Amino acid sequence: MSTTVFSPGLAARFDKLVTLYPLKRSALVPMLLYAQDETGYLSDAVIAEVAERIGITELDVRSVISYYSLLRTRPVGKYHVQVCTNISCMLRGGNEILEHCKKKLGIPAKGVTPDGLFSLEEVECIGACSWAPAAQINYDFHENLTFESVDKVLDEYRAKFGSGGTK
Amino acid sequence: MATLTHHPDCVPVVSSRFGKGATDIDRFIELGGYESARKALALGPDGIISEMKASNLRGRGGAGFPTGMKWSFVPKQSAKPKYVLVNGDESEPGTCKDRLIFEHDPHSVIEGVIIAALSIQARMGFIYLRGEYRYLLQIMERAVAQAYTRGFLGKNIFGSGIEFDIVTQTGAGAYEVGEESALMESLEGKRGIPRIRPPFPAVVGLYGGPTIINNAETIATVPHIFRMGGAEYAKLGTERNGGTRLFALSGHVNRPGVYELPMGYNLKKMIYEVGGGIPNGRNLKAVVPGGSSTPVLTADEIDIGMDFDQVGKAGSMLGSGGVVVLDETTCMVEFALRTMKFYRHESCGWCIPCREGTDWLEKSLTRVHRGGGVDKDIDNISYLAENMLGRTFCPLGDAAAMPTIAFVKKFRKEFEDHLDGKGCPKHHAAEPEPALV
Amino acid sequence: MADVTLTVDGRKITAPAGTLLIEACRAHGIEIPAFCYYPGLSLQAACRMCVVRIEKVPKLQTACTTPVAEGMVVSTESPEIAQARKATIELLLGNHPLDCPVCDAGGECELQDMTFKYGAHESKFVEIKQHRDEQQWSPVVFFDRPRCILCYRCVRVCGEGMDVWALGVQNRGAGSVIAPNREDHLECEECGMCIDICPVGALTSGAYRYKTRPWEMSHVGTVCTHCGDGCKTTLGVRRSSDGMEIVRGDNRDKSGINGDFLCIKGRYAFDFANRENRLTRPMIRKASGRLEEVTWDEAIEFAGNKLREIRDSKGGSAIGVIGSNRTTNEESYLLQKFARTVLGTNNIDHHRTADYPAFFAALSGKAEASLRDIAGAKAILLLGNDPTEQHPGLAWQIRTNIRHNQARLYVANHGLIKLRRQAAHFLEIPEDGYAGLVAWLAGEAAPLDDDKSAVAFREALRKEESLVVVFGSEFRGIDIAALVSLGSSLPNVKFACLGDYVSSRGAADMGLYPDLLPGYIPVAAPAHFKEEYPALPTTPGLDLVRMFDAAEAGTLSGLYIVGANPVARYARHSDALHNTFIVVQDMFLTETAQFADVILPAANLYEKTGTVTSTFGDLQLVKKAADRAGVRTDFELIVRLAAAMGADVKPLVPFGQHGTRADMGQARGAQSGEADRHGVWLAARHLEPKLSPFDPFAIFDEIQRLVPAYNVQRLDLLAGNDQQLKPALVQIEDIAARPDLVLPSNDTLFTSGSLGLYSRTLHSVLESHKPVETAAD
Ligand SMILES: Cc1cc2nc3c(=O)[nH]c(=O)nc-3n(C[C@H](O)[C@H](O)[C@H](O)COP(=O)(O)O)c2cc1C
């Protein structure tokens, strides 16, 4: 690669990944996920590099990205709050949890807090129906939610960040 | 994190190792793990398939196709390599059972894949988890790595001289990718658009090779079948519906949770005894018996055995085992709308009836729910759904149409009560605008 | 494959096993509606319009993906099926704008037709439609999203058909949308195939959009005037203030040698014809030194007298004639006959783009490959040239043949040409390595012996049981001979020699050479032309380059240039030309025309009738489509110039007793009183109006008589079918002795010699494809 936006770790992961499959292109979806985990979203530069590494057009890569709801081409908050409002969650207050998050974070669905710490999204069933209502923050599940537990969880993340990064 | 819930009526088979530390290979072996693979190795392809047929195991992914028969469709000779695919995309609303298997008993999936592979002489297997289950990928990857170190996977599995590899990966958020041919597209790095069939995966599947694709629970059940013997396993269930399955009970019940119960277990008992009945002494209104795609049953239609045939006779489907319970406070229009919102969001967009049908159904249902509906809307909704049914490129269209038809048919009065600006009796506050893509 | 018999709507039909039901039905006149299905492209089963009922199958089935089976019983129309299709259309119309009255596709829209047929007139929805602004993706491609029905035809024709892959689908579900490869614009070959194939008005062309309604045009099927492939193109013409203007070029008639295909030039680069700066009034250079407009009679009399003067005083050898790569066969033939029998000179030539004389000398009757031969060939050897750029029609047919019939392509080239992507074997060789390669392929030892891929190339090639050899202008003279003899060592070989323009081949066949008569008969041994052409000079004349030398040396006093721009092409613009009397016949005031003493405004290929010969030897009829008041066909001008010189036009154009066909004007789609114009001229000369010396077919009679290769079925030709020439072009000797004057024009997809410079579309596309300058600071 002439110029790369991949970290050495990511590049290595990619090189391993392509060896696993009978077809190089099979590495595309996982690769996009890993790249997104590292850079927060799929920038034009990342798209260009993935396309070149896999040997397909950027249009192809964009078509794939735009198909999958977890892949995004715009940044979200450091902690991406995904509240399920699908049937089982709805029956147990999923919508109310979503409304509560909007108030608590002061942003609408699809919004990002000014400090870039949180973003909020209403999502489809995440596979926690029997422990509804549920939400995912990044990849972590939070289940049997109540307003209290939501507040607690969000505060924990804020605290985690405060101790870690800067504002 | 997610755990199994227990009840005296439960019969732990696929869940028998849950919560016993079986994620670690040594513990798994202590609990009899990988013995079935050795048995299968001795039996050889034909032996494996007849054992599977004897078990009467039917697919747990939704369609309930007899698994042994499915495996037997794979041609013995093939120019292209054969593959085994585990469908861990679990995205059907109301369904959260495969998740427990990956979390608590990953090796049973690996062992099941090995046995399936032996039955068709496949050299490679893939385990595909839904993108939201990233934490399970770590668990699966660790388990696979352990299996390699033990020589259960790799160049010479169990010293048999047979080579077999497993690759695990996740999707990136798409319900449609749970559809078997769309899953193969996704695995090949493409948009999850289903394929034209025939040819079926058993003949032309992943990378064009003959492929077995099964639901995670189906696969995880396989080692237990070889542990107990197919006939024994079959006995646990009803005729043509062998064994047990995981039911995800959710919604308005006192004890929601995932339970392993025998096939044919009575639905009413499941709700009132296993699930502990409806909260706050409310009455039952309806049940969605097998995930959001299955037609709703009214409170007086639930005295049935939960197997593919009996639920089918009752006019619905056993589906993915996600039992969603609705009490009398539920607005059926809102429920129908929320269901449709999901299908609109998840339609791949390939074919006109599904792409446009789900879109218009969501719009119409939204309007009716908000009170903007007019008389013809109700018939129009049924009309749209009936014209999608059986006309779409893949079953997602049917999955959206069938429940809709049932909601209108069985709860028409509630739809009518919404008309003429009345809006939802249960939500007097105006609904927020639905976010359109 | 074996045939199977099935029953469709109660009719027994048979079709080869494996045929798709929809094709089997169409072949028997049973039309099954379809949006996404398109013959020759991959299957989608996306639009669900083609659903039919097959006995013993629970659900309706898509005819576009179901292969016929023995005993299958099918019904293609029933209330159930009609309802299914109606519902599908209702869903589409839910968001499809009903702006049909202003939509380019209105009247030619498959969605409109289906709505009409299945009557989805009552709207089921009260929601307002989602509007999206139209987008311009390139100078020629516009996209109107709400009109798109997502049939994916454009995506497939661009990818599978063109191998460009510039269109894709983005998002999913109801948000799905066709997207261009550069986010907000297209970077592609601008072929317009996506527009042509779009069943609705979602993709429209910058050239045609909002210009007219389909039913206001009349459609004339003729031949593209650009490259040597000779694609059939249908021109939509409409009355305009000064004649008939061309508003659209497309390929509705898919019967041509180009099949489904047209490139940007065939589809859009007709626009030069409508340029307002076209020459429409004859001009004479006056004493002042300036060109001034005069009447036709004045101009022709003046030119005729001057040429006669020169001929009579200094002899024909003091006059030179330069012919065209774009005129009809009849005009080229007539021009050389005029030069040789009226001017009395062999000083005649044209801009040569391929060494055809050497080719036919080497071929000596062996089979030449028509474009159809190539489209069906089992194997193709392509040496030199870059068809994607220079012969787009050929490139399409090669790709399609590979895609549909798994033909094998062997490419050797000094560049990494795009067709290598389809090649089973590709060899990159040095620019001067072609002769060496041929020698090595023929078995001579060479360094290539240790090149694995080269050896594999040769091995595979030798195994082929039949082959078409296609070569570019990299091959000349003896190199062609060597190639042909290599080919002849292989079984069932045919050959194709690539020249650049629509009439490059015709100009050569018709004898626009100082040393060769029509059919490549040497002037030195004129055979039957001795009798045919009284007083034919039998010493070879000056070639194009020498004519200019002579002009500069002052020994060439007259130069008659027809549809050519040698001054620009050969960079010859010495003041010495001012001492030569120059008559230029052209459409525009070209670099050459600026030197003219007399300018005669000429019609172009879209404005005349006759025949042209593709570089593959496909003879085709050219039909008059457009007309520009003021211009005259080259044919008419040559005849009138001859008459003005006092020549008897009867022997020049054997109309009347020799001729088998008379001109009533209609033959040339007489427009804006053209027939009368001729009538007046004829009457003035006491000739019967209905037997006209302006009739190209009178000359075509003579061509067929004197050039046996052209003696094809006249009827088929007139019916608009391409006819392959007979392998009867005469063999000439000592090719090696002839000077090599081939000058490849190296046109690209977006250029077309001088003519291309006058096409706004080509110009704007070239502009838009320029790399954007990043400000240097
Ligand atoms: C829209 C759609 C979504 C599906 N999603 C899943 C899924 O998430 N998990 C699954 O196992 N099967 C799913 N299926 C069923 C699969 O297509 C396939 O039938 C199943 O994986 C076969 O495995 P089984 O025979 O073990 O059930 C889905 C089917 C459709 C039409």
Ligand code: SF4
């Ligand atoms: S733009 Fe036209 S051709 Fe392309 S998909 Fe849409 S309707 Fe079809």
Ligand code: FES
């Ligand atoms: S419905 Fe919310 S997790 Fe399934």
